[in-house]
Amino acid sequence: MxxxxxxxxxxxxxxxxxxxxxxxxxxxxxxxxxxxxxxxxxxxxxxxxxxxxxxxxxxxxxxxxxxxxxxxxxxxxxxxxxxxxxxxxxxxxxxxxxxxxxxxxxxxxEQKTLLADNYGNLRDILMASDGDPRNVGQRVVLPATYTGGPRWMHERQSDAMAYVRCMGRPDFFITMTTNPKWVEVQQNLLPGQEAHDRPDIIVRVFRQKHKKLMELLKKRAFGTMRAFLYTIEYQKRGLPHAHILIWVTPEDKVKPEKIDMVISAEIPDKEQDPELHMMVMAHMIHGPCGNLNQNSPCMKDRKCSKDFPKPFLQSTEQGNDSYPKYRRLKPEDGGYTGEIKMRQQGKRVVQVVTNQWVVPYNPFLLRQFNCHINVEICSSIKSIKYITMYVTKGTDQTVFELQ
Known part of the structure; x- marks a missing residue:
């Protein structure tokens, strides 16, 4: 291997x-x-x-x-x-x-049982070494059923590309992230434990939430679903999150004038809908970064890698990168603001944020799952590459030296 x-x-x-x-x-x-x-x-x-x-x-x-x-x-x-x-x-x-x-x-x-000698790459090595077996090391070929192996990764990549060839570009890109404060997680912790002490509970609860999300999508949450593709990965702090692509029937595709009915990138009115306002402020606010926080993880070369803050817009527009530019009203034009707590120069401060910092979301799904659940209209082939990158890039590695 x-x-x-x-x-x-x-x-x-x-x-x-x-x-x-x-x-x-x-x-x-x-x-x-x-x-x-x-x-x-x-x-x-x-x-x-x-x-x-x-x-x-x-x-x-x-x-x-x-x-x-x-x-x-x-x-x-x-x-x-x-x-x-x-x-x-x-x-x-x-x-x-x-x-x-x-x-x-x-x-x-069990390489002989798995018929590893019949693979073409071994014959190629023999030809490259003038057919002398003494010049060839013992090569171990992982079967396609071994999760994480090269052939397993190649099959997942090929399957994803087959979706595009058959059904075209996906329609929705959804990202669902674990909320360690879910009631199901907190109720099963032992006295004195924090959520990060029990990764077994976190992954089990996330699995059930993810299954429920897929059931809702199959029940026409965004229309009749033709196909779906997802991958699950883990953040550095151990929280799992899923990237999901779904294809819907042509008659259910979201038209530009109806995008605002499905996806919102604005802070709700705290007086009219305090529950949704609280969820948006807790889960769907990016950063803040930039001038407000140069130490944010998203900052690359003193610039946000996610292009926040977003510009204010009076109406939703189709972007140049196949992702729409969602409506984000200014406070003086009727947009609402919210307050979040953040750390600046070692002190805990309250920062007022506008719609420029809101990650696009679907109000129905946000109410259902009470976690970071980003929903976007997607019509780009880049989304397929983004998803398959995580399952085909191999494990994270680092090089270090001890002296």
Missing amino acids: DNEPTEPRNIVLKLRDGALKRISELYASYDALQYPIVFPYGTDGYTIHLVARTATGKDGQKLTQLQYYSYHIVVREGNHIRQMRRLFQQFLVDVYSKIEAERLGFIRR
Whole structure:
């Protein structure tokens, strides 16, 4: 497998007599040695010899690592692992790496069963090396079913391009981001816990919310949906969010004069609709950045990478980049303002913002999900590339040096 380590993890124990011993991550006592707080009694962890026990009495089937650790982190009374905060997150990452290492090890050992020798790229290498097998290293070919592999990524990219060839450009681009203050998340936290202490709860709640959103879209929220495409990624702070493209029937396409009935980029009146006003101020305000906050993450070369603040407009116009320029009224022309709290020079201040800072949204969906849910009219092929970029670019990597 290209650009991946082929050696097992270098786990070394220092014995009481001073001697060193190298062990595998599948060693029965690895979990107890690595996490003595989680396993205070030195209980053996996972080994490849564990056998599953079922309620029906059908024993004898090998227990996988995924099944074993899923049992240990499941929500039940007396399970103290979920109360370990950052150690719990480290434990999850360690477990995930062990599971993936076992899967990759199986693929590496079963290359003949997976018919890897029949792939054309291996024959190309043999031809490039004058047909001498001694000049070729051991190449491991990942099957298309392995999530994140090169062939898996190529299939996802090809599927997305097939949508465009068959149905043309998409009609709506929707972005849905997790709200850690969702009631479903807060109600399931243990005393003293914050949302970031329980990534398992966050992803489960987000999954249910995302399924509900897709059900609403299929039930003609924006018309009869012909097809949809989405990808889910994670922010650096761990919150998942989804990018969704949908295609609707030609008769349901939004005409320019009706865009304002579907999408708004303005702050609602606080007196007439206080609930929607609160949600817009909490979830749909960008920044502020620029002169108000040069340290905002969106700032690149002292300029907002998202082109905020947007210009005021009396009516919605079709933009040059296939995205409309939505109506944003000035305060003196009837537009409303709102207040947000932000930090400036180490102090907490209240900043008044106008419609220039509003991210386009659909009022119905914003009420339904109470989170950042950006909805835009889309007719550009760039949106397909934007979505598939996240699932085909590979994992994030960094280069560092220790001295």
